Amino acid sequence: MKTRQIERTRLVPHTVDGITEMVLDKELIEVPAPPRDWDQLVRTGVTVGAVVLVTASLAWTTTSIGDLLSAVTVSAIAYTAAVAFDASWIMCMAVEWLLRYDPERANTARRAGRWALAVSMGAVFAHGYLMADTWVIGAVGAVVSGLAKGGWWMAMRVHARPLDPRTQQWVAKRRAAVDGQLALIPIRRELQRGQALVEAEQRALGAAADPGSADPDQSGQSADDPDADPQPSASGPMTIKDAVRTALDSGIREPDRVLAYVRKVADANARADTVSRYIRLAG
Structure with a gap:
């Protein structure tokens, strides 16, 4: 059985000149080593491979489409715009992952990602066909983005935790309740700001209509007379x-x-x- 060493710390009594104090004592002990989790290693490898594929696809697509667009505009702008082609479907995949427990909203991101991938592959194919005057090079270059998306899709499948229909409905109801509370926060803030403006307007109008200038002749009233104060x-x-x-x-x-x-x-x-x-x- 394989073992591994771990450090254990405990309090022990220690006496110096007849005075005992509790001090920390460290010792190394051997415990059985857990078996290697091959599933987790493979899962990590798939994730790393998907990231490498997506990075390579982004670099290839940006280079190809940037070279295509540089024929009609400044190179810096062309390559900057080329990033959007692969970045769009990569962003859709990220949204799909975040919404993996909300199938209806995740389907929208999935469909958008497919359209974005098709546009990106078409642009890469056009670059290869126009620059090399052969459809084979254009098709091979376009497949790079498809392989990258497929690799990332497989990685998402590996990490997915599907829910049964009843649990999915429970999650949807709980999310709806929490989302409603979150949505009410800015609404209440807006209503409070509006109410404050209404109250400020009312106070301003009330001050303008203050009857302080009612009767300018106050000579017959005494400042010490309590009856002189206006009473509602x-x-x-x-x-x-x-x-x-x-x-x-x-x-x-x-x-x-x-x-x-x-x-x-x-x-x-x-x-x-x-x-x-x-x-x-x-x-």
């Missing part, structure tokens, strides 16, 4: 909450004056903490 009018029975809001809308901000008004028009036994709470909520 009470129309019918009111709750404590309605009375607090009416007082605040009328410009009364001091808690004592709000409390006095509430006791006058709503409830003579209204508690100060209740009125204060309604003031905070209204603010």
Whole structure:
């Protein structure tokens, strides 16, 4: 049986000059070595091979299509645009992998990837045919992208974890619930911004309509006379909450004056903490 060494650390008592302390003691012990996971090694090899194929395809397609397009434009721009041909189906494969547990959306990415691959292979074929005047070279060059996509598709199959129909439905329902909550975050933020703008507009209009310029002749009123302060009018029975809001809308901000008004028009036994709470909520 194969073994391997591992380091184990434990606390042991150690005494110096009659004083004992717990210190760390390290020792190497041998434990049975696990068997080699050949499946994982093969899976890793397939993934690395797929990455190599895709990289080679990207380089080949970019070179071929870039050389084709450089006949009509600047080389730097031509080769930059050529990257889009293989990069498009590579991106579709990445999206397909991310959506592997959502078959309906993954199918859209799969179909888009096939169309992008066909366009890329057609462009490479055109380059080989026009430059070498033979369809064989164009066809062989176009197959490179097809082989790369096939290799990556096989790697995706190796890593795939298919779900049974019932589990797939469960995942879809859970994803829909979470996606709905995520979608509501920007919606709530937008509604809050809109509500803030509406409230700011209302406050601005309320300030413009402030009755501070009602009667310029204030010579007959005393600044110390409490009756000189404007009082909101009470129309019918009111709750404590309605009375607090009416007082605040009328410009009364001091808690004592709000409390006095509430006791006058709503409830003579209204508690100060209740009125204060309604003031905070209204603010």
